[in-house]
Each structure stands twice: as C-alpha cells, then as structure tokens.
Amino acid sequence: MRIIVHKAKCQGHAQCLARAPGVFKLDDEGYILPGDIEVAEGEQRLASQGARCCPERALEVDATPAARIEPDVDQSRVRRA
Amino acid sequence: MAINQVPDHVPPEMVGDFSLFTSPGMSPTPNGDPHAAVACVHAGAPIFYSPCNTRPGRGTWVITRAADQRRVLQDTETFSSHRSTFASALGENWPMIPLELDPPAHRVFRSLLNPLLSPKRVTELEPTIRERAITLIEGIAASGTSCDVMKDFAFPFAVNIFLRFLGLPEHRLHTFVGWARDLLHGDDVRRPAAARTIVAFIDELAAMRRNRPVDDFMSFIVQAQVEGRRLTDEEVRGMGVLLFVAGLDTVATAIGFDLAYLARNIKDQDLLRSEPDRIVLAAEELLRAYPSVQMVRVAIKDIDFEGAPIRKGDYVSCAAMIANRDPAEFESPNTVDLSREANRHASFGYGPHRCLGSHLARREIVIGLEEWLARIPAFRIKEGTAPVAYGGHVFGIENLILDWS
Numbered sequence: 001m002r003i004i005v006h007k008a009k010c011q012g013h014a015q016c017l018a019r020a021p022g023v024f025k026l027d028d029e030g031y032i033l034p035g036d037i038e039v040a041e042g043e044q045r046l047a048s049q050g051a052r053c054c055p056e057r058a059l060e061v062d063a064t065p066a067a068r069i070e071p072d073v074d075q076s077r078v079r080r081a
Numbered sequence: 082m083a084i085n086q087v088p089d090h091v092p093p094e095m096v097g098d099f100s101l102f103t104s105p106g107m108s109p110t111p112n113g114d115p116h117a118a119v120a121c122v123h124a125g126a127p128i129f130y131s132p133c134n135t136r137p138g139r140g141t142w143v144i145t146r147a148a149d150q151r152r153v154l155q156d157t158e159t160f161s162s163h164r165s166t167f168a169s170a171l172g173e174n175w176p177m178i179p180l181e182l183d184p185p186a187h188r189v190f191r192s193l194l195n196p197l198l199s200p201k202r203v204t205e206l207e208p209t210i211r212e213r214a215i216t217l218i219e220g221i222a223a224s225g226t227s228c229d230v231m232k233d234f235a236f237p238f239a240v241n242i243f244l245r246f247l248g249l250p251e252h253r254l255h256t257f258v259g260w261a262r263d264l265l266h267g268d269d270v271r272r273p274a275a276a277r278t279i280v281a282f283i284d285e286l287a288a289m290r291r292n293r294p295v296d297d298f299m300s301f302i303v304q305a306q307v308e309g310r311r312l313t314d315e316e317v318r319g320m321g322v323l324l325f326v327a328g329l330d331t332v333a334t335a336i337g338f339d340l341a342y343l344a345r346n347i348k349d350q351d352l353l354r355s356e357p358d359r360i361v362l363a364a365e366e367l368l369r370a371y372p373s374v375q376m377v378r379v380a381i382k383d384i385d386f387e388g389a390p391i392r393k394g395d396y397v398s399c400a401a402m403i404a405n406r407d408p409a410e411f412e413s414p415n416t417v418d419l420s421r422e423a424n425r426h427a428s429f430g431y432g433p434h435r436c437l438g439s440h441l442a443r444r445e446i447v448i449g450l451e452e453w454l455a456r457i458p459a460f461r462i463k464e465g466t467a468p469v470a471y472g473g474h475v476f477g478i479e480n481l482i483l484d485w486s
C-alpha cells in the first residue's frame with residue numbers, strides 16, 4: 001500500500017502523525033515531508049486511519065495492486081490491473 | 082445592532098434569518114446550548130445570506146457544508162482574510178499577523194512562527210503543562226467538594242501557560258482576562274478601550290524586550306528576521322496583538338465546555354476516568370461538538386459559488402460550529418460519540434490559517450482532562466446553579482459550578 005502525499009494541501013494539522021507516528025513524518029515547522037509513502041505490511045491499517053484523519057484531504061490511500069509492489073520488483077514484469 | 086440592507090445582487094430567496102449573533106439561543110442563556118441551536122441551519126439551504134451576522138451588524142454569506150467551507154478557506158485567491166478587524170475598531174489600518182495576511186506574505190510570517198508551536202516544541206512543554214494542572218487540581222481537591230471551574234481551574238491553567246509562553250507577568254492574569262473579555266464581549270465603549278489598552282501594552286512590551294531580550298515570544302519576534310530584515314514596529318504589534326487575542330482564553334473556553342458536557346453525562350465521565358487512554362480521541366470529539374470560533378473572509382473577486390452569486394467585497398462566514406454539525410460529513414452529527422474516529426472537524430480552521438496554537442491547545446485540553454478526571458471523583462453541575470453559555474463572535478461558557486460531594 002502506498003500513501004499519496006499532496007504536499008501543497010498539507011496545513012500542518014498533524015492529525016496523521018497523532019494517529020500513526022511511525023508512518024507519517026513532519027518537518028521542523030510541522031508539515032508533512034514531501035514524497036509518497038510506501039507502507040510496510042504490518043502498518044497498513046494504522047496508515048490508512050492516519051490518512052483518513054487529515055482535515056485537508058492531503059493524504060490519499062492508493063491500494064491498487066500496482067501500488068503494493070515492492071520497490072525492488074521489476075515493474076515491467078508485473079501486469080497492471 | 083444596525084441591520085444592513087441586503088445588497089441588490091443577493092436573490093431574495095437566498096436570504097436566511099439565521100444569525101450567530103441574534104438567533105434564539107445565541108445570547109447568554111442559563112443552561113443554554115448554543116452549539117445545538119446552530120445545528121438547525123442544516124435543515125435549510127446549504128448557502129444563504131444572513132443580513133446581520135457580524136458584530137458591527139454586517140451581512141455575510143453563510144457557508145454551512147464542511148466541504149464548501151474547506152473550499153473557501155483553502156482558496157485564498159478568491160477569499161481573503163485581510164480585514165484589519167482589530168485595527169479598524171481603533172480607526173486604524175494594520176493587519177493582525179499572520180491571520181489577516183494572505184499568501185504569499187502570510188507564508189513568510191507563518192514560517193517564522195511555526196517552529197515555536199510545532200508538535201515537537203509542544204512535546205517539550207508537556208511536563209510544565211502537566212505540573213501546572215496537577216498543582217491547581219490538587220489545590221481544588223484539598224479545599225472542598227465544589228468549585229467554579231472557569232475561575233478556579235480553566236483560566237488559571239490555560240491562561241498561565243499562555244502568559245508564560247508569551248513572556249507576560251502571571252500575576253496580571255485577571256487584568257489580561259478582563260481585557261480579552263471586554264474586547265470580545267464588551268459594548269461599543271469597552272471594546273475600543275480594551276483594544277487601545279492591549280495595543281499600548283504590546284507596544285510597551287516590545288520596546289522592553291528590544292532593550293533587554295529574555296527567553297520569550299516577544300523577545301523572539303523583536304529580534305527575528307524575515308527576508309533578510311528586522312520586523313517593523315507595526316509587524317511586531319500585529320503579531321503580538323494577534324497572539325494575545327487568539328491564544329489567551331480559547332483553551333479555557335474549550336475546557337469549560339468539555340467539563341460541562343462530562344458533568345452532565347456521567348456515563349461518559351466514568352468511561353474516561355476508568356479508561357484514560359480514550360481521552361485523546363474524546364477530546365477531538367468534544368472539540369468538534371463545542372468549537373468557539375467562526376472564520377470570516379472577504380471576497381476579492383466575483384464568484385458564483387455553489388449557486389450563490391458572491392460579489393467582490395461580500396463577507397463570507399465559515400463557522401466551525403456549523404461545519405462540525407454537517408450530516409454529510411459526520412454521522413449523527415448532533416450526537417457526541419467519544420470514540421468517533423477520523424474526526425476531521427473544523428474547530429481549528431482549514432487552509433493556510435489553520436490555528437497556529439492547535440498543537441498546544443490539544444495538549445492542554447488532553448492534559449487538563451486527564452488530570453482532572455484522575456483527581457476529582459464523579460462530578461455534576463452543582464444543584465441550584467446553571468452555567469451560562471452564549472454564541473456570537475466567539476462562543477463561551479461562564480458560571481460553571483461543579484460539585485462532587
């Protein structure tokens with residue numbers, strides 16, 4: 001699972017961090033770090049709860065099969081859903 | 082309050098009679114529930130024009146749906162917060178910073194202030210906050226089985242933490258609270274007088290900290306740089322005044338409404354006392370149910386917004402108490418459910434002006450409830466007394482006498 005981070009929408013409510021501190025990282029001002037987040041197997045439930053806590057809708061859960069592929073898997077050999 | 086004419090461009094059928102200032106349940110009412118009174122707007126149109134919906138009696142559009150409020154508050158190119166509300170009460174024109182600046186200027190000052198109240202910084206303040214709560218509550222518990230929660234706990238707790246942060250003398254707490262009360266709830270004489278007093282006080286404090294900086298907020302801003310320069314006197318004033326009015330008594334109000342709810346709902350009170358791990362989530366739900374602030378923006382261009390012909394210069398009100406009762410966003414919005422998950426309420430606003438103090442406020446509320454419930458046995462509203470709650474520009478509660486005999 002992957003969390004798509006719409007960085008421009010983040011206003012630093014830190015509700016994602018409050019729910020899932022292991023998944024979401026904020027900068028010194030309290031805004032989410034840029035870049036989508038690959039979520040480890042055991043943290044998926046917490047991560048999607050954290051994403052659903054964002055008041056600005058800055059975090060989007062991408063649960064499509066393609067998003068679950070490990071980064072080191074050769075993309076060309078995986079059939080897209 | 083003078084009622085203005087409805088502007089010509091507002092279609093008569095879009096005029097509504099609801100007002101945060103004049104509707105039933107908004108004036109100070111014993112045992113009142115202004116938040117419940119507000120929820121009635123969801124039975125009507127999603128957007129309407131309220132002819133008298135600011136303190137000076139101006140009309141505003143009222144945005145009721147949470148999703149629409151988000152759109153307004155996130156779109157600063159159409160909806161500006163540059164209104165100089167504080168200064169205009171004095172016949173002047175300077176912005177409270179960062180609240181009354183729009184991006185990109187807003188961003189510069191906001192970045193300066195963010196680290197001072199970031200989640201990380203607030204974690205560092207936690208031991209001090211907890212110690213303050215424990216001292217006050219132990220004093221209350223030792224001296225009897227009843228107290229006036231606002232006077233004896235909520236104000237001395239939240240206001241003191243805030244004064245310490247700002248670098249203001251704690252022994253003047255009652256003076257400051259009096260100023261804030263006159264400013265927010267006073268009449269046409271007391272309000273400008275309070276505004277003038279606060280400005281003079283902030284200017285004087287800034288001058289003192291310039292001469293002899295210490296480790297506090299005012300010293301930080303008088304020494305700070307933005308875009309390679311020092312702040313002007315007007316900018317220092319704009320920030321000092323905003324922090325003073327935004328942070329002084331908002332947390333105390335929230336704690337008051339929360340304890341009033343728990344006093345009236347013994348089951349929920351028992352649940353949180355026996356399972357304190359639930360308090361973080363419960364505090365979010367109580368923030369949703371009892372917000373205190375409405376956001377007002379001014380349109381800086383014409384826009385047809387969800388069927389409303391909003392024209393340049395129109396005021397647009399986004400009241401958190403209305404958004405938080407939106408049935409499209411919250412299941413059973415009028416029910417307080419202390420285990421509500423993914424509670425994306427509007428109590429700290431949406432968009433770039435999201436409350437700068439929200440992390441501190443949340444910590445204080447949670448710690449206040451934790452320590453109160455751990456030290457005070459089953460409490461109720463004292464028989465024969467009635468807390469007074471009110472709506473208006475900022476919602477509030479007074480005379481909250483609790484009893485645990």
Ligand code: HEM
Binds near residue numbers: 180328329335441
């Ligand atoms: C429960 C307590 C509080 C509530 C409900 C609250 C609510 C709000 C809301 C709704 C806004 C947005 C206003 C707008 O967009 O027009 C706001 C802004 C702000 N609040 Fe709070 N607030 C609280 C506590 C605090 C505290 C403790 C501080 C200071 C330490 C503070 C400082 C500010 C500042 C500086 C802004 C302006 C931010 C900007 O314009 O970028 N607030 N607050």
Ligand code: SF4
Binds near residue numbers: 017031032054056
């Ligand atoms: S909850 Fe949303 S707005 Fe808040 S820090 Fe996380 S991503 Fe940003």
